[in-house]
Amino acid sequence: MGKTVTTYLIDGDPKGTQYSFISNKICQMFVIPRSNLAYLNEQEKLHKPAFYILIGEDEATKPQAYIGETENFKERVKDHDSKKAFWQKALVFVSKDEDMTKADVQYLEYRAIAEAKQSNSFVLNENKQIPKAPNLPEHQRDAMEEFFEDIKFLSSFIGCNIFDIARPKEEHLFYTKGRGCDAKGYYNSAGFTVLKGSIVASDSVPSFRWTEKRNKMMKEYGVLNNAHYVLTSDLTFSSPSTAAMYCLGRPTNGWNEWKDKEGNTLDSVYRKQLE
Structure with a gap:
């Protein structure tokens, strides 16, 4: 409504x-x-x-x-x-x-x-x-x-997300793995939300451009557990690519990196809406 x-x-x-x-x-x-x-x-x-x-x-x-x-x-x-x-x-x-x-x-x-x-x-x-x-x-x-x-x-x-709590639907979940990362999240009008409990890569590659900011975010939104950083709260990014780069600690195209349970990329799932 x-x-x-x-x-x-x-x-x-x-x-x-x-x-x-x-x-x-x-x-x-x-x-x-x-x-x-x-x-x-x-x-x-x-x-x-x-x-x-x-x-x-x-x-x-x-x-x-x-x-x-x-x-x-x-x-x-x-x-x-x-x-x-x-x-x-x-x-x-x-x-x-x-x-x-x-x-x-x-x-x-x-x-x-x-x-x-x-x-x-x-x-x-x-x-x-x-x-x-x-x-x-x-x-x-x-x-x-x-x-x-x-x-x-x-x-x-007005863009203040102080009360936003993720309530994703199972069928809309997307996943990414690699470099010790095992993360999941979903995409909507707010951007791409990486869900609480996701594991993110503990470091970033030399070519990564925002390592210092990423390290600060890892400390504020996660906890170190057995050499892995685990998100302690949901974290929303403005784009799927920024979310994927944060999780993997390397440059990547999030539209192709995030895949659902059937292996469909985020790009292919949302492109179908226009067909």
Whole structure:
């Protein structure tokens, strides 16, 4: 089923301050760069209970985030602005009806931290513990579950994959082996995802161009086990070739390298869609 998302670029800049919402839904997401916190003075909705994510996109292999809740984001972010150096923008989620309570946003924080830690796509160093779920009536808990699904959708809509958890179908799996590698994954609109438990080559060949970045990724997304690096979380790449090169530690064409159980290449399987 399709969805309609309305996005308004407040200053006309696609990377600037903006807000988005899904038609017929009450969840509204504000994207506020750290450089434009003055916008908070103009938006009364951000002086109310809110769930938020601070995002840092530095040179580290894995991006960093902080997940929180507050009764007044405008006041809360003052503390984050003075004490947290890593972040560049905030995603702030409020109700268009302005009827969320402190317990509601606490429940959203509880759900979000648990799911983000399971996804393991962002570093959450400052969210050391998963908070306990507040005591909500059943009908309100169900309403917040629906609200959280909209949070995940809107986050993904702007390219923030903090809650993405791979749920592949068996028939769509592709495999590659060689140089000690034994990896599997699948291809979709997000790119090529190498699945948790895959074994990647422990080193790279001399002609490999991004060895240093690969080594950092191996440490952040995997663990050394009997001289093999095993992925401890799913890892999505923008292209099948980048995924294959990471797994094998050598240059290769991922469209031909990844093969399904019957030996069909990724290229041949997806080329058939156009025939």
